[in-house]
Amino acid sequence: MSLLLEVKNLKTYFYTDDGVAKAVDDVSFTLDKGETLGLVGESGCGKSVSALSIMRLIPNPPGKIAGGEIYFKGKNILALSEKEMQNVRGNDIGMIFQEPMTSLNPVFTCGNQIEEAVILHQKLSKEEAKQKALEMLKLVGIPAPEQRYNEYPHQLSGGMRQRIMIAMALCCNPEILIADEPTTALDVTVQAQILELISKLQRELGMGVIMITHDLGVIAEVSNKVAVMYASKVAEFGNVDQIFYNPKHPYTIGLLNSIPKLNKSKERLSTIEGSVPPPTHYPKGCHFCTRCTFAIQKCWDEEPQLLEVEKGHTAACWRISEIDLLKAQYEKSVA
């Protein structure tokens, strides 16, 4: 495996009127070639801010990368000039942004948008760029590419627009693709098609992929490794089997319990009570303590660090050693 990306102790803060919002606080992960890392967690946990930090697209002010390191194939991204960074964005790391309608320009045809992206980053003539755009439309499975080339974003369905976004992110053959909730706005059938497309392109192009989603179902579908994020931190990290079959953090356990199970007679899904606190007011100890069934006083007072529970599997919880027992007792009590 060759290492593509290393994020070490990343801190991204926003300096707001309500105080410092520590949106990403001491987050670390790595990505290898050909691998898919899933970043999962509820809305507001710092997934998009992590991705935008890697791309160096955090709006400043109010935001700032306040600490940590990011390396792309050993190159320190945080030390690059803006011009060098533009090169990284075009040629090394492609990103599908969370809001397709705000990232596609309504006054340009689909073909023109892809061409612009190609011309900006590769030295191609207008005609070559057009050929490349048509090739990309075909690659992402858009039927009748010559016709679509001349259409505007509003003329396309949500699924087709998402394919255009993927084409734009991939048109310069990046080594890493970051996909931020690429299927959230789509219905289930189209969602499956888009995920299949991303997996297929990854296999063919050998990219590393960071798949960001609030949906564990999507993670199960595509990821090799998973970082579960809660309120600016990585709560648990492991390979997909470790996270789904041997979860150790109460937040991960809660997320898994809220997935609808087909063969369970329980009418009501168990959800995690309460909501993610605002980032200006995270608790001093474990960020999950305000919602955790297993919280004890220590959780409120001191912050737990990620500890290894088995090879390649870490979780940050004070009660990690007794968690299987606690979980069994809890399940018995609510059954």
Ligand SMILES: Nc1ncnc2c1ncn2[C@@H]1O[C@H](COP(=O)(O)OP(=O)(O)O)[C@@H](O)[C@H]1O
């Ligand atoms: N420009 C900004 N100014 C202030 N706070 C921000 C800004 N962008 C994001 N945040 C805050 O950072 C936190 C993490 O956001 P985000 O990474 O978008 O979450 P998600 O996990 O849903 O992608 C949120 O609480 C959000 O309100």
Ligand code: SF4
């Ligand atoms: S440290 Fe405490 S509050 Fe945090 S997840 Fe573990 S038991 Fe719950």
Ligand SMILES: [Mg+2]
């Ligand atoms: Mg987001």
